Amino acid sequence: MPMPADFTAEQQQRYQALFEQMRKFPTPFDRKTTDYHAKLGLTTADLPLLLALTRDEDYLEAEEPDDFFATLHAAYALGEYRDEAASRAMIEWVLQDIAYGCDESIYEYLDMFAPEGVFHLPFLLEAAQQQHDDDARDVLISAASSVAQQHKEVRDEVVGVLLDMLKPYATQERFYNALLLMSLLPLKPVEHVDFIRKLYAEKAVDMTACGDIEDVEIYLGLRNKRTTPKPDYMLMDMAHEHGGVAELVAGGVKIGRNDPCPCGSGKKYKKCCMP
């Protein structure tokens, strides 16, 4: 098992003991059973041990789920310290997990930052803004949104950061803009709806993520029901990627005469782009 070579014999023993205790804990997704400090008798002397445990490659790559979960428990335990190094280590743990390809469970981990309050927020936002990998950035942004959903006092701050990240929308991937919007919408940014309408009007958002502007307005409570038939967003997006409905059809895609036109007009195909 790799642990830092400079650990004293006493630290090595404690490291092993912490690991053995944590691998017997219930799966870490049940956040009701925490308070690691009380359960493990943690002190500041354990901080470097937990940091090392979150990076222990033997356990991160372990076949045995309990071994792997011990590293996640270590990350949760770090959260309770409310310490900058610990917070950064948790973020690294999440990024590492994405790098190891465990992304199907990644959304389960978002809430690891929220219960400890707003302490982690500055580090999450900083890491998100520095991150170049789309998946990793999306998880960090979603985690920041999750903190803001549970702690209203930082809602405006997170909305502001997400809007800043959306400002260069014209030069960003449409799917990335949609991911930003997906983190923004649960914060009910009703006061910024004109900006969101502009994003849609300029076709800067991939609609497979949050639907069209009517869906967004309904979600924000600004509209009761749709006035146009609900489009097939996959088709609309494909039409956009192909450069138009005619190009989509030329590429072999079939569109029903009475289906909503994939150009997004809200009219039936036969009354819109059908030749």
Ligand SMILES: [Zn+2]
């Ligand atoms: Zn059309």
